[in-house]
Amino acid sequence: MTTQDAPVDLVVTNGVVVNASHRQPATVVVHEGRVTALLDPAAPVPAARREVDAGGRFVLPGGVDPHCHIGEIVGDHAGQDDYASATIAALHGGTTTVVNFAIPEGDRETSVECARRRLAEGAVARTDHALHGGLVRWDPDLVEQIGELGAMGIRTIKMFTTYRGERMVEPEVVLEVLRTLHRLGGMGYVHAEADHVIEDALALCAEKGRIDASHLAETRPELAENAAVAQVLATAQHLSAPVYFVHQSTPEAVAQVRAARREGLRAYTETCPHYLLLDESVYTKPNAEGYVCCPPLRPERSRTGLVTAAVVGDVDTIGSDHCCFTLEQKSATRHDVRHMPNGLPGVETRIPAAFTALVSGAGVSLERFVALTSTNAARLNGLHAKGWIGPGADADLYTVDPAAFRTTEAADLHMATDYTPYQGLALAGWPAHVVAGGRVVLDQDGFHDPGPVGRFLETHPLDDALLT
Numbered sequence: 001m002t003t004q005d006a007p008v009d010l011v012v013t014n015g016v017v018v019n020a021s022h023r024q025p026a027t028v029v030v031h032e033g034r035v036t037a038l039l040d041p042a043a044p045v046p047a048a049r050r051e052v053d054a055g056g057r058f059v060l061p062g063g064v065d066p067h068c069h070i071g072e073i074v075g076d077h078a079g080q081d082d083y084a085s086a087t088i089a090a091l092h093g094g095t096t097t098v099v100n101f102a103i104p105e106g107d108r109e110t111s112v113e114c115a116r117r118r119l120a121e122g123a124v125a126r127t128d129h130a131l132h133g134g135l136v137r138w139d140p141d142l143v144e145q146i147g148e149l150g151a152m153g154i155r156t157i158k159m160f161t162t163y164r165g166e167r168m169v170e171p172e173v174v175l176e177v178l179r180t181l182h183r184l185g186g187m188g189y190v191h192a193e194a195d196h197v198i199e200d201a202l203a204l205c206a207e208k209g210r211i212d213a214s215h216l217a218e219t220r221p222e223l224a225e226n227a228a229v230a231q232v233l234a235t236a237q238h239l240s241a242p243v244y245f246v247h248q249s250t251p252e253a254v255a256q257v258r259a260a261r262r263e264g265l266r267a268y269t270e271t272c273p274h275y276l277l278l279d280e281s282v283y284t285k286p287n288a289e290g291y292v293c294c295p296p297l298r299p300e301r302s303r304t305g306l307v308t309a310a311v312v313g314d315v316d317t318i319g320s321d322h323c324c325f326t327l328e329q330k331s332a333t334r335h336d337v338r339h340m341p342n343g344l345p346g347v348e349t350r351i352p353a354a355f356t357a358l359v360s361g362a363g364v365s366l367e368r369f370v371a372l373t374s375t376n377a378a379r380l381n382g383l384h385a386k387g388w389i390g391p392g393a394d395a396d397l398y399t400v401d402p403a404a405f406r407t408t409e410a411a412d413l414h415m416a417t418d419y420t421p422y423q424g425l426a427l428a429g430w431p432a433h434v435v436a437g438g439r440v441v442l443d444q445d446g447f448h449d450p451g452p453v454g455r456f457l458e459t460h461p462l463d464d465a466l467l468t
Contacts (some may be wrong), residue, residue, distance in 0.1 A: 007047040008036065009438055015054030015399060017389050019061065020371035028059060030395040033438040037391055052433055052440060054399045060370055061389050062096025062396030062436060063351050066377040067246055067270060067319025069343065070100045071121060074323075075166070077341035081324040081416035087126040087454060089348040089414040091441050094431040095320075096127050096396035097378070097386050097457070098347065101158055103134030103167070111135055111157070112148050119152075125454030127436055128394070130381055132189055133157040135177060136167045146180045153458020155186030155382060158246070161228045162193040162294075175235050182241035185461025187266075187380070189244045192228035192253070193220060193295060202338060212335045213288035216296045217280045219337055222250045225295055229253045233260050233267060242266035242462060244380065247321050249275045249295040251305030258314040266462075268316045268380060271306060273353035274344055274421055276318075277361075279303045282421070289330040290419050293321070294342040307362050310372065317377045318354045320346035327419040345417045349408065353422055355429025359402060366402075382460030395438035398431035406430050 010030040017026045017038060027045055029037040045051070070086045072079045081089075083100075090098055100122070102115040109117070111133050122129050133149045135142075135157055146157065159174055160167040169177075178188045202219045205211050210218060229245060233256060236243040248254050248269050260267040274293065279300045282291045291297060298306075309315050323343020333339040346353070351373055358364040358372070370387075378387030385394040405426040410419050434442035439450045 005047070007049050009048065010050045010052065010395070010435065010440065011045055011048040012052045012054055012059060012397070012435070013045060015057055015059040017059045018366045018370055019388050019390070020367055020375040023367065028389060028397065030435070030438045033395055035389055035391055035393045035395050038389070050440060052435070052443065054433065057399040057401050057432060058366060059389065059397055059399050060366070061374045061387050062398060062434070063094050064097045064374045064377040064383065064386050065090065065095045065320050065322070065347060065350055066099045066317050066381060068098045068100045068322045068347055070098070070322070072101065072103065072323065073105055074341050077325060077329055079324045080326055083122050083125040083129070084452070085414070085416045086322065086324065086347055087129070088449065090127055091434055091436060092414050092447065093348040094351045094398040094400070094434055095347060096434070096436040097129065097383065098127055099130045099132060099381055101132045101134055102154070103158065104136050106136070110139065110145060112145050115149055115152060115154055119456055122454065122456055124452045126450055126452065127454045128457050129454055130383060130457045130459055135159050135169055135173070137169065138173050142176065143180050146177065147184065150184045150186060155181070155184060155459045155461065156189050156244070157181060157186070158189040158191065160191045161232065162191065162195040162198055164195050164199065168195055171231065171235065174232060175239065178236055178241040178243060179239050182239060187242040187244055187462050189246055190232050191246055192225060192232055194224040194227040197221065197224040197227065211337060213292050213337055213340065214283050216283055216292055216337050217298070220294060220296050222252070222298060222302065225250050226252045226256070229256050233257070233265070236267060237265055240265070244268040244270065246270050246319065247272050247275070247295065249298050249306070250302055251309055254306065254309045254314050269314065270317045270319050271310065271315050272319055272321045273346065273350055273357065275303065276307055276310065276357035277353050278421065287327060289340060290327050291344070291421055292330060292337060292340050292342055293344050307357060310358055311362050311364055315372065317380065318350065318372045319377070320350040322347035324415055324417050326417045344421050345415045348413050348415050349420060349422055349427070352427040352429040356427045360428045380462065382462060383457055384460060395435055397435050399433040400429055400431055402428060404428060404430065
């Protein structure tokens with residue numbers, strides 16, 4: 001056999017490839033971890049070591065989750081997962097690349113030290129992975145640390161405008177970080193809530209004995225998010241620096257970001273599936289603590305407004321904000337949300353929950369869905385080989401039948417927790433096949449653990465010219 005006749009690693013046949021820009025019936029040819037060709041379905045199928053028959057399903061780029069907290073410690077609460085369990089769960093849900101946060105643990109480590117620790121922990125990852133840096137205090141050598149993170153391939157840094165005394169940084173620190181990152185081709189990530197408003201709301205609720213999980217929404221009002229977004233946007237506009245807002249939960253906050261974008265500022269909105277699919281009525285349930293996240297779930301009018309924002313293109317990305325605590329951990333302090341670990345497990349359910357809210361529930365096109373869950377996150381994180389299917393792209397993809405729903409049960413999921421906020425809900429968008437790095441990791445025979453093959457991906461300078 002000549003070299004030309006040597007079989008390729010994989011072909012995916014009988015599918016419709018959907019990119020953010022268009023869709024086309026095609027045979028996907030994969031070799032050595034990359035897509036090498038998209039062939040007309042009528043063309044001869046090349047010899048391959050493995051063939052996946054998509055069965056007429058849509059073939060989408062593997063999901064890129066821009067917002068994961070893997071193995072994170074928050075106060076006295078330790079996340080239950082690591083890179084192995086989190087990325088195995090991600091693959092089950094169609095996500096083939098995760099971006100984790102390296103947020104320092106108090107005064108015990110610097111931002112650079114935390115990033116180095118996360119890089120070592122990532123050695124067991126099953127998916128490719130990148131990192132956001134984290135900042136929880138002012139350090140005299142802050143500018144030097146940001147430069148060192150950039151040299152490590154980390155060009156995004158998360159900051160908090162809330163959690164005073166734990167993670168909050170002051171406005172002048174936000175300004176300096178945005179300025180420095182802009183010089184390096186990076187971007188600031190901001191958790192935006194006005195801390196003084198939240199502190200007062202918490203105090204008022206505590207006085208009334210309304211501080212348990214069922215009253216979470218009162219303790220972190222929408223006004224706090226909207227006010228903090230306005231302040232950070234003003235800082236970014238002053239510097240002409242790009243800024244990315246994580247887990248936006250109100251239509252008003254999203255509208256502020258979009259208005260700034262229309263004025264020429266590179267400002268971006270991320271939301272999460274739980275804000276698109278659930279509302280604050282869940283806090284009346286017996287296990288209300290299982291829905292405690294920050295920002296909290298909002299009223300139904302806000303949920304529908306957020307869905308509309310996603311439909312019309314005012315939302316750029318959908319991240320899971322995956323935080324893998326157990327219901328037992330949350331229940332231990334259920335009577336005081338000030339001491340309860342915030343966050344929901346979601347790296348596995350991100351794509352199905354978002355698919356159900358947007359494609360099934362609101363008629364969003366598959367192309368737009370690909371942009372929200374894969375392409376835009378890849379581009380905003382400088383991951384050029386991710387988020388699309390075509391010659392030269394990493395061979396990350398999954399197949400999906402939009403009409404296929406599955407009832408969500410915690411026992412059927414693979415995250416290192418004992419519950420899911422979507423318990424009992426029928427979700428669409430579950431993958432039938434998943435290919436990561438050219439390896440078939442999920443098919444009709446179940447999951448095939450590829451082992452610790454995930455690579456750390458250095459991110460490139462921000463280039464948003466092709467955002468969709």
